[in-house]
Amino acid sequence: MARMVVALGGNALGETPEEQQAAVKSTAEKIVQLIKKGHEIVLAHGNGPQVGMINLAFESSSRTEEDVASMPFPECGAMSQGYIGYHLQNAIQQKLREENIDTNVASLITQVIVDEDDPAFDSPTKPIGAFYSREEADRLEKEKGYSMVEDSGRGYRRVVPSPLPVDIAEKDMIRELVASGKIVIACGGGGIPVVRKENGLAGVPAVIDKDHASEKLAEELEADYLIILTEVEKVALNFGTEEEKWLDEMTTEEAKRYADEGHFAEGSMLPKVKAAVEFAESGPNKKSLITSLENADAALKGKTGTQIYEAREGEI
Ligand SMILES: Nc1ncnc2c1ncn2[C@@H]1O[C@H](COP(=O)(O)OP(=O)(O)O)[C@@H](O)[C@H]1O
Numbered sequence: 001m002a003r004m005v006v007a008l009g010g011n012a013l014g015e016t017p018e019e020q021q022a023a024v025k026s027t028a029e030k031i032v033q034l035i036k037k038g039h040e041i042v043l044a045h046g047n048g049p050q051v052g053m054i055n056l057a058f059e060s061s062s063r064t065e066e067d068v069a070s071m072p073f074p075e076c077g078a079m080s081q082g083y084i085g086y087h088l089q090n091a092i093q094q095k096l097r098e099e100n101i102d103t104n105v106a107s108l109i110t111q112v113i114v115d116e117d118d119p120a121f122d123s124p125t126k127p128i129g130a131f132y133s134r135e136e137a138d139r140l141e142k143e144k145g146y147s148m149v150e151d152s153g154r155g156y157r158r159v160v161p162s163p164l165p166v167d168i169a170e171k172d173m174i175r176e177l178v179a180s181g182k183i184v185i186a187c188g189g190g191g192i193p194v195v196r197k198e199n200g201l202a203g204v205p206a207v208i209d210k211d212h213a214s215e216k217l218a219e220e221l222e223a224d225y226l227i228i229l230t231e232v233e234k235v236a237l238n239f240g241t242e243e244e245k246w247l248d249e250m251t252t253e254e255a256k257r258y259a260d261e262g263h264f265a266e267g268s269m270l271p272k273v274k275a276a277v278e279f280a281e282s283g284p285n286k287k288s289l290i291t292s293l294e295n296a297d298a299a300l301k302g303k304t305g306t307q308i309y310e311a312r313e314g315e316i
């Protein structure tokens with residue numbers, strides 16, 4: 001039995017409420033397979049498409065062009081945790097019931113503390129919301145003042161600041177729930193970004209990367225594995241080119257070298273690899289795994305996925 005923090009990517013959730021409700025059913029099946037094997041599972045999830053959609057929905061509801069209704073990003077993040085947690089916890093609870101597994105699922109509204117001087121506030125990198133064409137992106141930059149970037153060959157997206165997680169405000173509560181055998185969904189969308197002030201926590205306009213937040217969570221919970229589930233079965237070198245090479249494994253040193261060589265796209269694969277490296281280096285026998293939801297079980301048996309660890313056996 002192992003303790004695993006599983007970070008669910010966009011394809012585990014879909015993009016619209018209908019897609020999400022359908023997607024979380026197969027997500028729940030895969031997660032409950034792991035629980036059935038006796039693993040302790042803590043789930044985190046992304047919110048890139050959803051937080052962008054929520055923010056845009058408020059803007060679109062403006063009564064006049066002068067009176068633009070805006071919803072601050074911490075509140076959008078909190079709404080995305082509620083909306084995604086609602087679907088995920090129901091789907092997992094239902095599957096647990098079908099499998100006669102006697103435990104409960106809780107989604108915890110989680111605040112993640114960031115450093116208000118994090119340089120990330122001055123250079124947005126986190127893609128959110130829908131994908132746009134080049135022409136639409138140019139128009140949005142001009143009309144709304146958004147920062148837009150090309151996202152891994154899939155189109156243009158709005159980017160917002162994404163400071164690194166420093167601490168998890170509700171970590172003790174998460175630990176207690178895990179210790180009592182509950183399935184916990186926490187740090188959704190990377191957590192609601194907050195800074196410490198004299199009179200408590202205050203939200204800041206950002207979207208934290210869920211892979212980095214999951215890494216922090218995995219360290220706090222002394223997990224054995226950080227499992228990052230995304231659209232691709234493995235991490236590639238020269239991704240999307242004729243020289244593309246899919247990797248079964250990498251040591252943290254190799255991963256850092258590949259990252260320096262520019263193999264992993266900013267805002268998509270780079271944060272996953274960085275989080276995987278950080279976790280693998282956080283203590284003895286810590287392993288990270290990047291793969292797709294469909295392949296999670298096979299990857300845990302070493303049959304696929306990209307494993308990231310500090311050193312190959314006998315190397316230390
Ligand atoms: N080197 C790489 N290897 C594999 N995928 C990569 C690489 N660089 C960029 N990608 C892209 O990153 C995507 C995963 O990032 P993203 O979609 O942002 O993740 P999430 O599943 O968390 O929403 C992959 O589906 C792929 O399109």
Ligand SMILES: NC(=O)OP(=O)(O)O
Nearest residue numbers: 046047048189209210
């Ligand atoms: N917050 C976050 O990292 O979301 P995605 O994984 O959807 O990009």
